[in-house]
Amino acid sequence: MNKTVNPKDLTPVDDNAPLYAARKKVYPQSVSGTFRRIKWSLMAFCLGVYYFLPFVRWNRGLGAPSQAVLIDLPNSRFYFFFIELWPQEVYYFTGLLIIAAVALFLMNSIGGRIWCGYLCPQTVWTDLFYAVERLIEGDRRERMKKDRSSDPMKLERISEIVLKHSIWLLIAWWTGGAWVLYFNDAPTLVKELVTFQGPMIAYIWIGILTATTYLLAGYMREQVCTYMCPWPRIQAALTDEWALNVTYRYDRGEKRTSVKKAAELRALGQQVGDCVDCYQCVAVCPTGIDIRNGPQLECIQCGLCIDACDNVMTKIGRPKRLIGYDNDINIHRRQEGKAPIYRIVRARTVVYSTIIAAVGGIMIYVLATRTLLDINVLHDRNPVAVKLSDGSIRNAYTARLLNKSGHDRVIAIDIDGPANSIIHVVGADSVTPDRPMIVIPRDSTSELRLLVTAPAENNPEKSIPVRFHVTDIGLGEVASTTDNFVAP
Amino acid sequence: MTDHSEIDSVTGRATTGHEWDGIKELNTPLPRWWVTCFYLTIIWAIAYWVVYPAWPLISSNTTGLFGYSSRADVAVELANLEKIRGDKMVALGAASLTDIEKDPALLALARAKGKTVFGDNCAPCHGSGAAGAKGFPNLNDDDWLWGGTLEQIMQTIQFGARSGHAKTHEGQMLAFGKDGVLKPDEIVTVANYVRSLSGLPTRKGYDAAKGEKIFADNCVACHGDGGKGNQELGAPNLTDKIWLYGSDEAVLIETITNGRAGVMPAWEGRLDPATIKAMAVYVHSLGGGK
Numbered sequence: 001m002n003k004t005v006n007p008k009d010l011t012p013v014d015d016n017a018p019l020y021a022a023r024k025k026v027y028p029q030s031v032s033g034t035f036r037r038i039k040w041s042l043m044a045f046c047l048g049v050y051y052f053l054p055f056v057r058w059n060r061g062l063g064a065p066s067q068a069v070l071i072d073l074p075n076s077r078f079y080f081f082f083i084e085l086w087p088q089e090v091y092y093f094t095g096l097l098i099i100a101a102v103a104l105f106l107m108n109s110i111g112g113r114i115w116c117g118y119l120c121p122q123t124v125w126t127d128l129f130y131a132v133e134r135l136i137e138g139d140r141r142e143r144m145k146k147d148r149s150s151d152p153m154k155l156e157r158i159s160e161i162v163l164k165h166s167i168w169l170l171i172a173w174w175t176g177g178a179w180v181l182y183f184n185d186a187p188t189l190v191k192e193l194v195t196f197q198g199p200m201i202a203y204i205w206i207g208i209l210t211a212t213t214y215l216l217a218g219y220m221r222e223q224v225c226t227y228m229c230p231w232p233r234i235q236a237a238l239t240d241e242w243a244l245n246v247t248y249r250y251d252r253g254e255k256r257t258s259v260k261k262a263a264e265l266r267a268l269g270q271q272v273g274d275c276v277d278c279y280q281c282v283a284v285c286p287t288g289i290d291i292r293n294g295p296q297l298e299c300i301q302c303g304l305c306i307d308a309c310d311n312v313m314t315k316i317g318r319p320k321r322l323i324g325y326d327n328d329i330n331i332h333r334r335q336e337g338k339a340p341i342y343r344i345v346r347a348r349t350v351v352y353s354t355i356i357a358a359v360g361g362i363m364i365y366v367l368a369t370r371t372l373l374d375i376n377v378l379h380d381r382n383p384v385a386v387k388l389s390d391g392s393i394r395n396a397y398t399a400r401l402l403n404k405s406g407h408d409r410v411i412a413i414d415i416d417g418p419a420n421s422i423i424h425v426v427g428a429d430s431v432t433p434d435r436p437m438i439v440i441p442r443d444s445t446s447e448l449r450l451l452v453t454a455p456a457e458n459n460p461e462k463s464i465p466v467r468f469h470v471t472d473i474g475l476g477e478v479a480s481t482t483d484n485f486v487a488p
Numbered sequence: 489m490t491d492h493s494e495i496d497s498v499t500g501r502a503t504t505g506h507e508w509d510g511i512k513e514l515n516t517p518l519p520r521w522w523v524t525c526f527y528l529t530i531i532w533a534i535a536y537w538v539v540y541p542a543w544p545l546i547s548s549n550t551t552g553l554f555g556y557s558s559r560a561d562v563a564v565e566l567a568n569l570e571k572i573r574g575d576k577m578v579a580l581g582a583a584s585l586t587d588i589e590k591d592p593a594l595l596a597l598a599r600a601k602g603k604t605v606f607g608d609n610c611a612p613c614h615g616s617g618a619a620g621a622k623g624f625p626n627l628n629d630d631d632w633l634w635g636g637t638l639e640q641i642m643q644t645i646q647f648g649a650r651s652g653h654a655k656t657h658e659g660q661m662l663a664f665g666k667d668g669v670l671k672p673d674e675i676v677t678v679a680n681y682v683r684s685l686s687g688l689p690t691r692k693g694y695d696a697a698k699g700e701k702i703f704a705d706n707c708v709a710c711h712g713d714g715g716k717g718n719q720e721l722g723a724p725n726l727t728d729k730i731w732l733y734g735s736d737e738a739v740l741i742e743t744i745t746n747g748r749a750g751v752m753p754a755w756e757g758r759l760d761p762a763t764i765k766a767m768a769v770y771v772h773s774l775g776g777g778k
Contacts (some may be wrong), residue, residue: 380617381617382615382616382617382619383615383617383618383619383626383628386619386626386628386629386775386776387629387729387730388629388630388631388729388730388776389629389630389631389725389728389729389730390728390729391729394628394629394775396628396774396775424775426589426595426773426775427589427590427592427595427773446592447596449599449773449775451775456729
């Protein structure tokens, strides 16, 4: 299709033409088959997780939330089953985002836009909304007829429309409702919401998500994928000749002809294409394209046209998969009489998988070795050092102790610094001299002011490293950090 | 706006008649919604002038229809903040000094409050980190002219030193040279003796016995036997390593000749009692408190 365009062949733009092309409404027909079944199961799985996950309980002991997945914004905590993340651990989300992005690349290099076709929320909810529409208003032809009909509205038709929108709104409302449950204890919040005692922000978010779900899945539909989403453009730059895209095998399909004519020609021993121009692939397409025109931006790789075509091929007694997941290389190879080749293991899939494995590995390692006790220390900047009356030197530090565990801890603070130096915690009396002990309540942080004094005879002449250790007296768990001891 | 009628040959559309380097601009009218939005923004702007304070006048400004001002908003928010903090400051005012240091929540509040108030009121002399300067004590160290317990620190903040307040700390270093009590050579001798008290080197050929005698006759009354100082009088300990004005011989000679009488203002009446308490706790927690 590398045709050179002669400017003179272009039709002049009509001054009165609209500035945009009006949307052609798509009426996808219902279809059954392998890919439809995969789509139904993935939809059930995704929606099931989304709608019901907030109700899964997880026992974390008294005073801690018992919800398995909870984003606790007021207390700055994120709970995910056995994992509890603190604000300073947001890098886990960075890791997750990297994995998510590279997983998209990997999916793309293996199967094109399969994310779009099966797992993207826009696809899942649009598919659900189509299912509702089909159930109430009938399949493709009926819906087209009803929309075209210029009869005055009958009560039956009005009730259909009202019912459809009510169910859509109900789904949209539940979608928004499930969203807010991730931010608060789900059963409590449900109780509050239905008795109108819930926080205003929850109602606002439910409203926003109800509106966006209703609009995006009910009205915008394939336009989101075609005009709003950047992924089709990005994936076009990421894909290569080995990626398995939904492909019309024109080497097998052309020339198109009717079933009857094809049979006659075949009887004469002539070469005939399998495509019978039944337009089933177009009728079922949720983005309203004709896959036989080759790979195109609007295609979300959902495979429904494969199911539609397979059904027709079975009926007319021809082999299945006239449309299938394939690539251009194989079409050309078949035309040359060579066997098709499929290559999943390629440089890019190996690199993507390695990145995913590496980032995942690092995250698991960090998670497994994550400490529930930590100390951060900040040296006083003004003054950096103080000379005491006996000539000894003292440095002051602000320490923040973190107790991420579910129990109160008694901790002792020790230092490795200048010889014979003494540590003192402002406001804390110690049973053992020179070994301050503090209680940090569970799941909290404590800020302490630490004073480290080096005796006159051991005054360091320059800045030397000093190591702070906090030890859980009961469990023996230790956390350490290093700062400097500065001479005046 | 001369040639409106020219038609672009490629697109068949009218041009504006503007031309740059042979490129002509097509006349593409704005969409109606765009123009409507533009007019709405003008109406909005005029409404804004009327409703909100907008125009500066010579000595004031237009106040707007409802007399709204963001300054008044801030005042309301500050008042609300004070209301929220009220209970805690009351608790701080009621607790004893030692109890505050024992209670982590009160200690944190006192330190935070004390630190801001210190920055506003004390930092000009004592420095933002309370490290002091020549003549202005470092509050991080353990040398205290008037005592370093919580109560003593609070008393000094409340009433000051030589501040003129009825309960202020009194006492000053006399001007032994200016007043003719000691001769210049005696001053040099006693200055060297004082340096020797804290282990500093002395001038060659200085008579230690004479210095001790001059010290015993003139200085012991305030600085005590052996120069250990007296916090009742604010007389510094001369045997330690900390020198408020410096330890050079020349500085000591100046001190003995002209005397010293640094002033710490009294804060009672300028800051409320709870705030003074918070500041005492803050200063004590800097590390030097006894």
